[in-house]
Amino acid sequence: MSDKRGIAVNCTVCKRRKKPIGRSAPLAMANGLCDDDCEGYRAEPRPGQLWPNELESEFGFCVGDDATEPFTGLDAARRSEGAGDE
Ligand SMILES: [Zn+2]
Numbered sequence: 207m208s209d210k211r212g213i214a215v216n217c218t219v220c221k222r223r224k225k226p227i228g229r230s231a232p233l234a235m236a237n238g239l240c241d242d243d244c245e246g247y248r249a250e251p252r253p254g255q256l257w258p259n260e261l262e263s264e265f266g267f268c269v270g271d272d273a274t275e276p277f278t279g280l281d282a283a284r285r286s287e288g289a290g291d292e
Pocket residue numbers: 217218219220221222240241244245246247
């Protein structure tokens with residue numbers, strides 16, 4: 207079964223990171239995130255429902271394709287090997 211992982215999207219209007227749709231941000235982060243109060247929030251690139259690096263399977267609900275990437279588990283394994291040669 208394929209999974210999706212959230213990716214960060216930044217607003218082209220205010221340059222802040224967009225808050226995932228329908229999710230409440232921790233108070234400490236809320237002021238630094240773009241939300242529905244900004245005219246750019248619903249514009250491209252569209253926000254999704256996952257936090258960056260959050261998996262659809264962790265979220266527990268089906269999400270759309272906005273602000274996600276296919277997740278295979280491969281790069282997570284790579285990261286845990288501590289690959290840092292670049
Ligand atoms: Zn914005």
